[in-house]
Structures are given as structure tokens and as C-alpha cells.
Amino acid sequence: MERDRNRDRDRDKSDSYKRKERSDLIFGVHAVIEAIKSDRELNKILIQKGMNKELFLEVKEALNGKSFQLQFVPAEKMNALTSGVHQGVIAIVTPIEYQDIEVIVNDILEAGKYANILVLDRITDVRNFGAIARTAECQGVDAILIPSKGSALVTSDAMKASAGALNRIPVCKTDNLKNTVFFLQQSGLRIIACTEKTAYPLYEVNLRGSVAIIMGSEEDGITQDLINMADMRARIPMKGAIESLNVGIAVGMVLYEKLRQELNV
Numbered sequence: 001m002e003r004d005r006n007r008d009r010d011r012d013k014s015d016s017y018k019r020k021e022r023s024d025l026i027f028g029v030h031a032v033i034e035a036i037k038s039d040r041e042l043n044k045i046l047i048q049k050g051m052n053k054e055l056f057l058e059v060k061e062a063l064n065g066k067s068f069q070l071q072f073v074p075a076e077k078m079n080a081l082t083s084g085v086h087q088g089v090i091a092i093v094t095p096i097e098y099q100d101i102e103v104i105v106n107d108i109l110e111a112g113k114y115a116n117i118l119v120l121d122r123i124t125d126v127r128n129f130g131a132i133a134r135t136a137e138c139q140g141v142d143a144i145l146i147p148s149k150g151s152a153l154v155t156s157d158a159m160k161a162s163a164g165a166l167n168r169i170p171v172c173k174t175d176n177l178k179n180t181v182f183f184l185q186q187s188g189l190r191i192i193a194c195t196e197k198t199a200y201p202l203y204e205v206n207l208r209g210s211v212a213i214i215m216g217s218e219e220d221g222i223t224q225d226l227i228n229m230a231d232m233r234a235r236i237p238m239k240g241a242i243e244s245l246n247v248g249i250a251v252g253m254v255l256y257e258k259l260r261q262e263l264n265v
Contacts, residue, residue, distance in 0.1 A: 024093045024156050027086035029055045033062040041094040043153040044069040048078050051088030059089055067175065069149055096154050101172035101180060104143045105187055115189055115210040116258070119145045119181060121226060122217035123247060126152045130161025131248040132215075137165035139255035144169060145212075147177040178225050184212045190231045193222050194254050196243070198233035205234040207258035208265065215254070218247050 026035050026042075035042060036059075045063075047056070049072050063070075078086055101117070108115040118141045123129050129152040136144055152158065153173075159166050174180040185191050189210045194202075207213070214230065216222035227233065236245065236253055245253075 022081070022156070024095060025082055026091040026093060027082050027084050027089065029058055029087045029089050032089045032091045033059060035091050035093075036062045036066060036068065040091075041097055042068055043092045043094045043155065044071055046078060046081070046090040046092070047072050048075050048086075048088035049073065050075075055087055055089070067148070092155070094154050095156060095159050096166060096171060098154075098173045099143070099170040101143060101145050101174065102183060104170055104172065105184065105189070108142055109187060109210070114208075115184075115187075115212075116140060116142050117145055117184060117189065117212040118143070118251070118255075119177070119184075119212050119214040119226075120151065121177065121214055121222050122147065122150045122219075123215070124150070124152050125218060126155050126158040127161040128152070128218065128246070128248045129154075130158035130163075130166065132251045133158070133162040133169055133171070134165040135248070135252045135255060137162075137169040139252075139259055141169060141255065144171045145177070145180060146171065146173055148173045148175050178229070181212065181214070181226060181229055185229065185231070191226075191229055193227050193230035193233045194236070194250065195222050195227055195233055196235050197221075197227065198235050200232070200234055201237045202234045202254060202257050203237075205232050207234075207254075207261050211258070213254060213258070215247055215251050 026032055032045065045068050047059070047070060078088065078090060081090055105115050105117065118136050120129070120132065123132065123146070133144060154166055154171055181191060189212045192205065192207065192211050192213045194213060194215050214222055214226055236250060
């Protein structure tokens with residue numbers, strides 16, 4: 001009887017360590033193809049290197065004319081994501097619906113209001129992204145703009161880090177960040193590039209009114225093309241030996257400065 005109790009306890013312990021299937025995954029060739037055909041919001045599609053050629057051709061045909069982000073990965077990564085029969089294809093579903101930046105900006109300006117857009121140039125850490133979204137929502141940002149590729153997207157981890165903010169603030173993707181920033185500029189928004197490559201401290205730069213504030217990647221900051229487009233560059237003054245801040249902290253400082261300036265008018 002004691003042995004039975006020990007066996008039951010060991011079984012319960014083993015069950016507690018079983019991996020829970022992620023709710024944001026669609027796997028299997030036909031399931032993923034149906035998601036593609038129905039225009040589900042997918043962050044990316046993972047394809048196993050060396051997968052069955054005939055099955056790959058089925059997926060490839062379904063992707064014809066679509067712009068989903070594809071990533072070819074080894075079988076080990078696929079198997080680490082799910083214990084289900086994935087057949088070499090896994091789609092990662094976004095937990096939100098991405099919105100159209102042009103519609104959002106036009107609606108704001110037509111209502112006679114100022115537009116406050118946060119542009120994230122290749123921010124890759126999903127937890128940073130979630131924390132930034134939380135700060136942006138608290139500071140009155142109207143929308144967050146990100147590139148479709150080379151950037152953290154809205155995932156379950158980002159949702160958790162945002163403390164619900166990603167359910168409240170619009171997130172917009174673009175296939176060409178430079179062109180979309182040009183649209184913002186042509187719409188009357190001043191483009192502010194936050195970079196150390198300037199002599200102008202943040203508090204001397206006018207952040208009032210309609211602006212698009214660009215924050216760069218954790219690795220190498222804002223791409224030079226976007227810096228060149230900016231109407232104004234601004235740097236965060238620092239006194240320490242370390243020359244850079246975590247981008248999530250930097251976003252909070254910049255957005256606070258914008259709010260401070262507006263409240264002091």
C-alpha cells in the first residue's frame with residue numbers, strides 16, 4: 001500500500017513537469033495552410049529545414065502572394081516548441097490585431113488633435129517591447145509603429161510584460177519603415193530621432209504637438225537613413241561612465257520629457 005502511494009506521488013510529480021502546449025501556436029501543414037488562407041494574424045511561420053518536399057510545396061503554394069514572415073529552423077527548435085505532430089510547419093499567432101498607422105494618424109489629425117506616435121526601430125527583446133508599450137500607454141502615446149521584420153512582435157511574453165497595455169494601445173506594422181516615417185512627416189508630424197549622435201540635449205528640443213519619436217535598437221541605435229530624415233535629433237544627457245541606457249528606460253525618459261513640456265505650456 002505504501003508502494004502504491006509512492007507510485008501515485010511520483011506520477012503526480014511527473015505530470016506537474018509536463019510541458020503545457022502554447023496557445024499561440026498553429027502546427028501541421030493543413031492547419032497552417034487554413035490559417036494562411038483565412039488571413040489570420042500571424043507573427044511568423046517557422047519551417048523546418050529539410051522538411052518533406054511535397055508538404056513544403058503545399059505550404060509554398062498557399063503563401064503565394066502573401067507577405068508572412070518566414071523563418072527556416074532546425075528540427076530541434078520545432079520540437080522544443082510543441083510535442084504535437086507539426087509536420088515541419090508551425091505558425092505563431094499574434095494575440096492582437098495590428099492596425100493601420102495611416103488610418104490612425106488621419107483620424108487624429110482630422111479630429112483637430114495632436115498625434116503622438118512612437119516609432120521603434122528594430123527593438124528585438126520582447127520583454128523590452130512589452131515594457132515600452134506599458135510606458136507608452138501611460139504617457140498618452142497614440143500608436144506604436146514597428147517594422148514587420150527584424151523587430152520584436154506582439155507575443156504572449158510581450159503581452160505579459162506590458163501588463164495589459166498591448167490590449168489598449170494600437171500597434172502598427174510596416175514593411176518599409178522609412179516610407180512610413182516619410183508619410184508621418186508629410187502628414188505634419190515632426191520626426192524626432194533620439195540618438196547620442198547630436199549635441200542637442202533632450203530638454204532643449206521641442207517635443208510639443210504632433211511628433212513621431214524614433215527609438216533605436218538595443219545594439220546599434222537608429223538606422224542612419226532614419227536619422228537623416230529626422231527634423232530634430234535629441235540625446236539624453238548622462239554623467240556616468242556607461243554610454244548607453246536600456247531602451248525601455250530611455251523611452252520612459254523621453255516620453256516623460258514630452259509630457260513635462262506639454263504640461264508646462
